Amino acid sequence: MGDWLAEHAWAIWFSAAVLLGLAELLSLDLVLVMLAAGALAGGLAALALPGLWWLHVLVAAVVATATLGLLRPTLLARVRSMPGYRSSVSALVGRAGRVTEPVDAVSGAVKVDGQIWSARSYDESMQIGVGTEVEVFELDGTVVVVYPRHQAIGES
Known part of the structure; x- marks a missing residue:
């Protein structure tokens, strides 16, 4: 079982990315899609270097953190400045x-x-x-x- 997980870690990462992407469709908060990007990066790392699980996790964490910190604020500002945008309070x-x-x-x-x-x-x-x-x-x-x-x- 452990060998199978090690050989197919990419499939687990990609499945997590898809599930997080689908969950984002329900929340529309641009958080889960950033985590999905991290999971996708972790999956790509698992495809390239299958035996280094710690590297997969590190890549996923770095990409998720970077997208949450750098990309999400920019996207939210752009969405909120679009014509017709109204917050739930307004x-x-x-x-x-x-x-x-x-x-x-x-x-x-x-x-x-x-x-x-x-x-x-x-x-x-x-x-x-x-x-x-x-x-x-x-x-x-x-x-x-x-x-x-x-x-x-x-x-x-």
Whole structure:
């Protein structure tokens, strides 16, 4: 069994690379694909030098670390600067929610997409009662700025 593993270490590395690549499709975080690149490099090292398992591991670790540290930040910056990119938090803008604690110009709480958010009203003179359906106008740090959904902005 040990001889077979030593002779076919490349297959184990390549299988790990494929599994990590498939798992990346679920996470879309560009971490697992970098580990897959390391596993692929380890597999190539195993093909070239089959008996040196410590070298396979070293090559895989160096490539995974290098891609995580050098390539991933560059790719993430490029993705985040693409037109139309919205983070999960900025995607809240325009979403509907319901007031759980009265909302005024300073404080309040709303439930949006199943999560409770601190909130304040768009119009400083407006008070929005519990149960009112609201829409997220903008984000101010971790506070959502809302207005009643069935009322035009600026309408009293």
